[in-house]
Amino acid sequence: MRPDQTTTPSRYQQQVLDFVKHGSGHGIVKATAGSGKTSTLVLVARELEPTLLATGERACFLAFNRATAAELRSRLPDSVEATTLHALGRSILVGAQTTASGAKPEAAKYRLLAETVTSERGAPRSATISGYLGRLAQVARLELTPAEDLDAVANLAERYRLEAPVTGADVENLHACLEPLLSRGAQEALEGSFDFTDMVYVPVLHELPPPRYAFICVDEAQDLSALALSFVMRLLEHGTRALFVGDPRQAIYAFAGADSRAMARIAERTKSTELPLSVSYRCPIRHIALARRYAPEMEPKGASPLGTVRLISSDRLVQDVAPGDLIIARTNQDLVGIALQLAARGLSTRVLGTDLAGRAAELADRLFEDGDLTDAQERISASAAAETSNLERDLICDLRLPSALQGSAERHAALELALKTGPANVLQALDHLFAGADERAPPIVLSSIHRAKGREAERVYLLDVDTLAAAPTRSAEEDASEENVLFVALTRAKRELILVESEVGAAARRLDAETRKEDLPRRWDDVLRFALRMNRAARDSPQTEVRRIIRTWQRTLSTKLREASW
Numbered sequence: 001m002r003p004d005q006t007t008t009p010s011r012y013q014q015q016v017l018d019f020v021k022h023g024s025g026h027g028i029v030k031a032t033a034g035s036g037k038t039s040t041l042v043l044v045a046r047e048l049e050p051t052l053l054a055t056g057e058r059a060c061f062l063a064f065n066r067a068t069a070a071e072l073r074s075r076l077p078d079s080v081e082a083t084t085l086h087a088l089g090r091s092i093l094v095g096a097q098t099t100a101s102g103a104k105p106e107a108a109k110y111r112l113l114a115e116t117v118t119s120e121r122g123a124p125r126s127a128t129i130s131g132y133l134g135r136l137a138q139v140a141r142l143e144l145t146p147a148e149d150l151d152a153v154a155n156l157a158e159r160y161r162l163e164a165p166v167t168g169a170d171v172e173n174l175h176a177c178l179e180p181l182l183s184r185g186a187q188e189a190l191e192g193s194f195d196f197t198d199m200v201y202v203p204v205l206h207e208l209p210p211p212r213y214a215f216i217c218v219d220e221a222q223d224l225s226a227l228a229l230s231f232v233m234r235l236l237e238h239g240t241r242a243l244f245v246g247d248p249r250q251a252i253y254a255f256a257g258a259d260s261r262a263m264a265r266i267a268e269r270t271k272s273t274e275l276p277l278s279v280s281y282r283c284p285i286r287h288i289a290l291a292r293r294y295a296p297e298m299e300p301k302g303a304s305p306l307g308t309v310r311l312i313s314s315d316r317l318v319q320d321v322a323p324g325d326l327i328i329a330r331t332n333q334d335l336v337g338i339a340l341q342l343a344a345r346g347l348s349t350r351v352l353g354t355d356l357a358g359r360a361a362e363l364a365d366r367l368f369e370d371g372d373l374t375d376a377q378e379r380i381s382a383s384a385a386a387e388t389s390n391l392e393r394d395l396i397c398d399l400r401l402p403s404a405l406q407g408s409a410e411r412h413a414a415l416e417l418a419l420k421t422g423p424a425n426v427l428q429a430l431d432h433l434f435a436g437a438d439e440r441a442p443p444i445v446l447s448s449i450h451r452a453k454g455r456e457a458e459r460v461y462l463l464d465v466d467t468l469a470a471a472p473t474r475s476a477e478e479d480a481s482e483e484n485v486l487f488v489a490l491t492r493a494k495r496e497l498i499l500v501e502s503e504v505g506a507a508a509r510r511l512d513a514e515t516r517k518e519d520l521p522r523r524w525d526d527v528l529r530f531a532l533r534m535n536r537a538a539r540d541s542p543q544t545e546v547r548r549i550i551r552t553w554q555r556t557l558s559t560k561l562r563e564a565s566w
Contacts, residue, residue: 016029016275286308457494
């Protein structure tokens, strides 16, 4: 059990509480995977409560998402608010607006605004150009890139792999549209038209006055972009203390402006006192042994179970998996196909980030509008063939064609399975098979590693382990982010971690190949090598294996600590 308000704080938690009560300045808590971070935040709030009640001041806990904010809100004292950074920014922005205080975010705002800006400059209307400028406006705000600096804008586009739809001198002319685009977008935000990023960007840009708090806690601090950190720094201008809680090993949202050095930048800007939260109450010993290749500071809890590490081939996955399991992969590409195979066994599934049940339900409404299911299978087959033909005709030269064809095939296959499973109630069958709506057993959840962050399960399957980190990326920063993704993948399981190779012997063949010198593939090779030893030594006594793991830690810890950095 992870420590919370009903148990004695761990030694690391007590250090955090002592700092909050007796220390000064800001703190930065490095909380490893499964370290009881939420429980620690609740303990901090309870530590603050007497002072807050005595002074009439308030504290604010900034959560990463609404679900976490809601969980915190239910456990925190009344003197401590729990909200998200964007919700707080929205309240500041709406407070500064003269009109449309009830307006909702407009996701397409900057893409549509880009059409106006480019047409005013004599450029032809182009969805490709406006889409490019819209994406550029997004990352420029997250990075607080000065739009008037065209060299900085060009570097930004290159770093985020945004490919300009024009060439030569036209690229600079296109980038020159960014400054008026951002200026007009910020002004419209004050008038009631804003998108999600504007909620944070405009209060920072226009220095809108934030509410005052005595203490701020920032959860998932490793995911703060330059913009988000500047927003938080505005909250600290009147002597407010802050506690930043996060894990630099789990900084995996570089594409959203938060790279692997986010917490290092926080420490530099705030001169924070560093506090560890290194014990994992989630991961068993074997899993920690693998994860320590990336996080040598990670520790098991007292009396931690050994846990299990197994290796299976992908052809065994569908038969091996059971309700309540979590299947994770580097990308979503093959997850729907696996969900379809599991659904064919009658198992309830849920693919995070993909509303397969909803898409198949829309297809059912179109094909069976009158409720007549006569010749249903034939009608589905005819619809699939017609849709394929139309997509090939309309998108023949479009890079979106492969994904569109795959989505169409998945939608039709899901509906076909639902009809076989529950012809009397197709929509209910779809919800059971693909939306996790099964009251008898928990669904099998399928997810990309990114979406699985913050999740856990007793048993976790990690796909394609023999092809992960096969080669270095194009920069050290991207390598660091990729290593963090791998660390997240290794730390989701509470009891059993199953590594799935593409075919029997694929992981061993990878290790038999030429030794890699680059850090990214070499470290993952180390993980696979250790996992294969665990798999082969499964019949050893637990005491023998624990001694072997401890010896391995002792031999390699000093090297790993030298390699480890923020």
